[in-house]
Amino acid sequence: xxxxSAIPLSLxxxxxxxxxxxxxxxxxxxxGFTPELQGPYVSALLQDFDSQLPEIxxxxxxxxxxxxxxxxxxxxEWIQRLLSGLAERMPFAPGAEIxxxxxxxxxxxxRYQSYLEAGVTRLSIGVQSFNDGALGRLGRxxxxxDARQALHLVSTAGFQxxxxxxxxxxxxxxxxxxxxxxxxxxALSAGHISWYQLTxxxxxxxxxxxxxxxxxxxxxxxxxxxxxxxxxxxxxQYEVSAYCRPGYESRHNLNYWGFGDYVGLGAGAHGKIxxxxxxxxxxxxxxxxxxxxxxxxxxxxxxxxxxxxxxQERVVEYVMNALRLKSGSPVGDFTQRTGLPLRQLERAAEQxxxxxxxxxxxxxxxxxxxxxxxxLDSVVASFL
Numbered sequence: 613x614x615x616x617s618a619i620p621l622s623l624x625x626x627x628x629x630x631x632x633x634x635x636x637x638x639x640x641x642x643x644g645f646t647p648e649l650q651g652p653y654v655s656a657l658l659q660d661f662d663s664q665l666p667e668i669x670x671x672x673x674x675x676x677x678x679x680x681x682x683x684x685x686x687x688x689e690w691i692q693r694l695l696s697g698l699a700e701r702m703p704f705a706p707g708a709e710i711x712x713x714x715x716x717x718x719x720x721x722x723r724y725q726s727y728l729e730a731g732v733t734r735l736s737i738g739v740q741s742f743n744d745g746a747l748g749r750l751g752r753x754x755x756x757x758d759a760r761q762a763l764h765l766v767s768t769a770g771f772q773x774x775x776x777x778x779x780x781x782x783x784x785x786x787x788x789x790x791x792x793x794x795x796x797x798x799a800l801s802a803g804h805i806s807w808y809q810l811t812x813x814x815x816x817x818x819x820x821x822x823x824x825x826x827x828x829x830x831x832x833x834x835x836x837x838x839x840x841x842x843x844x845x846x847x848x849q850y851e852v853s854a855y856c857r858p859g860y861e862s863r864h865n866l867n868y869w870g871f872g873d874y875v876g877l878g879a880g881a882h883g884k885i886x887x888x889x890x891x892x893x894x895x896x897x898x899x900x901x902x903x904x905x906x907x908x909x910x911x912x913x914x915x916x917x918x919x920x921x922x923x924q925e926r927v928v929e930y931v932m933n934a935l936r937l938k939s940g941s942p943v944g945d946f947t948q949r950t951g952l953p954l955r956q957l958e959r960a961a962e963q964x965x966x967x968x969x970x971x972x973x974x975x976x977x978x979x980x981x982x983x984x985x986x987x988l989d990s991v992v993a994s995f996l
Contacts, residue, residue, distance in 0.1 A: 614951035616886040620867045621668060622675045623698065625657060626878030627683040628901050631717060635751045635817035636810060640880035640899050641681045650690040653878075653901075656908040658697040660877045660897070663913060665701060667885050667893075668875060672705040673698070675864035677713075678732075684714035688726020695731045709863045711736055711775075716762035717754035724769035734862075735766055735774040736806075741782060742796045749783045749823065750810075763800045773860065774802045780834050781809040783823035790834040791841060798845045803860030807838060808853035852936050852988070869933045870941055871949040879904035883918075890951055892921045926950040927960055931978065932992045935970070940979025960995045969994070 629645035630637075676698070678691070686694075691712065698704075711734040712727055724735070741747050742756040754762075766774050776797045780790045797805055809831065812818045826834070839849070847855040851869060854862065867874065876883030876895055883895035895918035898904050907913045921929065930950050934941035946957050957978070964970045969984030969991045971977065984991045 613890055614886045614892070615948070616668075616873070616888060617671055618948055619886050620674045620870070620872040621671045622677065622864050622867045622872065622874040623661075623673055624874050624876050624878075624881055624883070625676065625678045625683075625694070626680060626876070626881040626897075627653070627678060627686060628681040628879045629685055630680065630682045630715075631685070632751070632753050635821075636812070638813035638816050639681070642901055645682075645685050647687075649901075650686055652905055652909070654686075654690050654694045654697070656905050657694060657877050658701070659908050660913065661698060661701060661875070664875055664877075664883075664885075664895075667887060668702070668873075672703055673708055674705045674872075675709040675711070675867060676704075677711045677864045679713045679736075681713075682715045682717075682738075683712050684723065684727075688723060688730050691727055691732065692730035699731075709733055711862070711864055713738065714762070715754065716758040717752070724765050724771065728770050733773065735771055736777060737762060737766065737774060738777045739763075739797065740777060740779045741793050743789055743793060746782045746785060746789070746793075750779070751817075760796075760800065767802075772802065773804070775804040775806055775862065776801055777806045779808060779810050780838060781826055781831050783825060785826055785830075785834070787830060787833045787837055791837050794838050794841050798841070798847075804854070804856040804862065805842070805847065806854055807842070809835075848938075850938050866937075869936050870945065871930045871933050884921075886949075886951075892926060892951070894918045894921060923950075923952060923956070926952060927956055928992065928995050931957075931960075931995045934978050935980045935984070935988055935991060937979075938985070940971070940977040942977055943973055946978065964991055964994045967994075 626640065628640055628642050630641045630643060633641060633643055695710065710732050712732045713736045715738045739759045740750060740752060742759055744756050747755060778793060778797050794807065812822055842855045846857050849855050850861055854865065873886050874883055875885065876897065879897060879901045880899035881897045884892065885895065886892050898907060930946060943954065947954055958973060961970060961973055965972055968981055969987065971979045971981060980988065980991060
């Protein structure tokens with residue numbers, strides 16, 4: 613039986629507006645932000661939280677992630693009102709990690725200071741590249757100098773912890789220009805870099821008008837060169853696209869990958885909640901910001917109880933998340949997080965073990981071997 617109080621709980625808050633939709637972005641983001649939306653949207657988020665409190669009462673909030681969209685379009689005053697409202701409703705764990713996403717194009721002098729004063733402890737800066745040509749091809753609204761200035765402002769505002777989002781495999785990118793991006797990020801980093809390859813997703817402008825990407829040979833060279841640069845700088849890979857110095861791992865993302873619980877608030881937000889009756893439910897809010905605001909304002913938002921996750925889905929989702937971590941997940945967490953006996957994982961693990969894809973569970977963890985880490989999709993599929 614699942615004991616929800618033993619499972620870490622996080623909050624994900626989706627602020628869905630951007631100044632401009634990027635051609636590669638398949639996230640739930642929308643143009644059309646105006647400052648007048650801040651008050652109604654913060655009020656809606658808090659009402660949304662009120663509706664979900666009965667499922668999570670008696671627990672502590674371990675981490676909060678404010679994502680988007682571009683949450684830094686919201687002022688420090690409204691972020692402070694939002695965090696204060698959440699804290700009034702539910703206690704935060706001591707030293708809770710509170711991350712806010714920001715794009716360099718929305719950086720203003722003094723704004724980062726106001727986020728720190730509001731209670732934000734960590735920022736995630738969507739740099740993507742320092743190369744102006746690459747940024748233009750990605751449809752970003754900021755320049756390389758804007759990114760450098762934003763990271764300077766973050767540092768001088770007093771933040772001790774921030775992530776730099778950086779893409780590679782960009783249109784027209786070479787191994788040398790990718791390495792130059794990464795070296796600059798390392799020089800400006802506080803200890804954490806999310807370094808990931810551009811992929812072309814459905815429902816994006818790049819899907820219908822695809823740019824010319826680097827060859828497979830170049831992509832492999834970028835990957836190997838970048839991994840060496842990160843290692844030489846003291847950064848270890850702890851997840852598929854996350855690299856950091858010791859102690860700078862994202863606690864919020866570790867909770868996702870450890871099959872922890874999270875409450876989703878905001879337009880299009882997803883949640884996963886373990887309930888006292890043994891069920892694990894998935895929740896999702898309507899994607900349209902206008903519809904979300906209208907439903908909340910009129911008291912028509914559906915009850916947060918979503919679809920229950922079946923036993924088979926629990927196994928696959930647990931494995932899919934745990935194996936993203938280089939260190940894997942303790943075997944004991946499987947029963948605690950899924951409510952299932954370990955034998956259900958053991959039966960499914962036999963094929964992957966026989967192929968050398970995962971370590972034997974007797975090692976004490978569900979962990980991919982170096983070979984398995986190269987073929988994670990196939991490894992996860994073996995648990996279906």
